[in-house]
Amino acid sequence: MTEARGQGTEVRVFIALAPPDEAKDELERELRPAYDAYPRMRWNRIEDWHITLAFLGELPVETVPPLRRPLADLAASRGPVELALRGGGHFDERVLWSGIDGDVDGLHRLAADVRGVVKECGIPFEDRPLRPHLTLARARRDDRSSVVDVAAGLVGFAGRPWRAERLHLVASDFGRGPGPIRYRDIEAWTFDGR
Numbered sequence: 039m040t041e042a043r044g045q046g047t048e049v050r051v052f053i054a055l056a057p058p059d060e061a062k063d064e065l066e067r068e069l070r071p072a073y074d075a076y077p078r079m080r081w082n083r084i085e086d087w088h089i090t091l092a093f094l095g096e097l098p099v100e101t102v103p104p105l106r107r108p109l110a111d112l113a114a115s116r117g118p119v120e121l122a123l124r125g126g127g128h129f130d131e132r133v134l135w136s137g138i139d140g141d142v143d144g145l146h147r148l149a150a151d152v153r154g155v156v157k158e159c160g161i162p163f164e165d166r167p168l169r170p171h172l173t174l175a176r177a178r179r180d181d182r183s184s185v186v187d188v189a190a191g192l193v194g195f196a197g198r199p200w201r202a203e204r205l206h207l208v209a210s211d212f213g214r215g216p217g218p219i220r221y222r223d224i225e226a227w228t229f230d231g232r
Contacts, residue, residue, distance in 0.1 A: 097161065
């Protein structure tokens with residue numbers, strides 16, 4: 039595994055699902071007026087939108103490869119999860135998100151299985167309850183009202199259903215420079231089970 043930019047011996051890791059481009063495009067169209075109205079918000083890059091199943095935090099680089107085979111086996115044994123992006127909200131007037139609809143029970147089961155794999159690999163992480171969402175933006179410290187306003191505008195959004203086809207093991211460069219957070223797949227596996 040190659041090290042992420044400037045990270046040295048640690049990498050920030052999570053396991054996630056990514057909406058297909060069509061679903062992201064649909065939500066992006068809905069958000070277009072907000073991009074213009076609130077340019078100071080720290081908007082996440084659309085290509086990085088994801089649904090986190092397990093956030094592992096900063097890990098020594100050498101602890102990541104042992105996750106690959108068990109996650110590949112898990113993906114091979116599962117079918118795709120049917121989901122949709124729906125509505126919007128915020129966490130603490132700071133983080134703007136879109137909600138997740140569809141087979142939310144299946145999403146919770148998948149997250150539990152993913153977290154079980156991580157625990158079996160002996161990787162400690164904060165096992166918080168899953169709150170399915172897609173993070174869209176963060177407020178600047180001096181302008182929290184913008185997140186609340188945009189969230190209110192998303193309440194009626196109802197995206198078309200889509201299938202989460204792949205499980206992603208992702209690295210991020212969060213906090214590693216002044217630019218936007220960037221993500222890259224370490225590896226991804228297709229859900230092959232039916």
